[in-house]
Amino acid sequence: MYSKIIVAVDVAAIEKAERIVPRAVQLRREGGKILLVGVVEDLPGYVLAEVPASISLDARRDAEAKLDELRKRHGLDAEMEVRQGAPARELLAAAAEHKADLIILASHRPDLSNYFLGATADRVVRHAQCSVLVDR
Template sequence: MYKKIIVPIEIGSIEKGEKIFRKAAELLDNGGEIILLNVVEDIPTYVAIELPGNIIEDAMKESRERLGGLVAKTGIPAAVEVRNGSPATAIIAAAEERRADLIIIASHIPDIYNYFIGATADRVVRHAKCSVLVDR
């Protein structure tokens, strides 16, 4: 069905990530590609002053390791990519750069500010140029 699928995974919710990763494998064409993506958010400067200088690099390294572990655990072949920045912006940029035809994103139970889906999923749905499947 799809040739290239971006699967953004929040490392703190790796179980949800595994669920959508398996769904991506079911929707993938033969010879297609899945890209597991994690985005490490920037830390505001006023907070970063109090933290170790390599905190972002360490978080990115941990993300690569955890996503690699997910690939090993499931046995589903996938590329692993870790970016830094705003999650929605980075997800959309990855999809455009990789010419993805689907993004599968997990959504948490929303609060009053984003009643239907979570904030990141909402932004991705609104601005992505490819199809987006939101899993709850």
């Protein structure tokens, strides 16, 4: 059992989080904590020039709202955190900062460029300093 579990939530594919949250609950040690982490990716500079300045703030608010809805639907007493940047890098940073002993994330169906795991899952698995559970 694990005492600090990071659940990586892709707010654009919340249905995947619906599958992994119950797993986190099952694997949590009594008295353990779950942290739902969503990552808002940075937009390239050439895109930022064409979109409203508030788009990044709106994306963060949307991510926070979706994480909160997910938490309430599952009756979780979990912390939430929305980070900004590259998903794999931010998930690994969150795990290190919170001293997580497990990261749970869902992987999409990969294409030939990342045949076995999705790109984010692949990077997290390769670089995590704790256990990683990838749901397919």
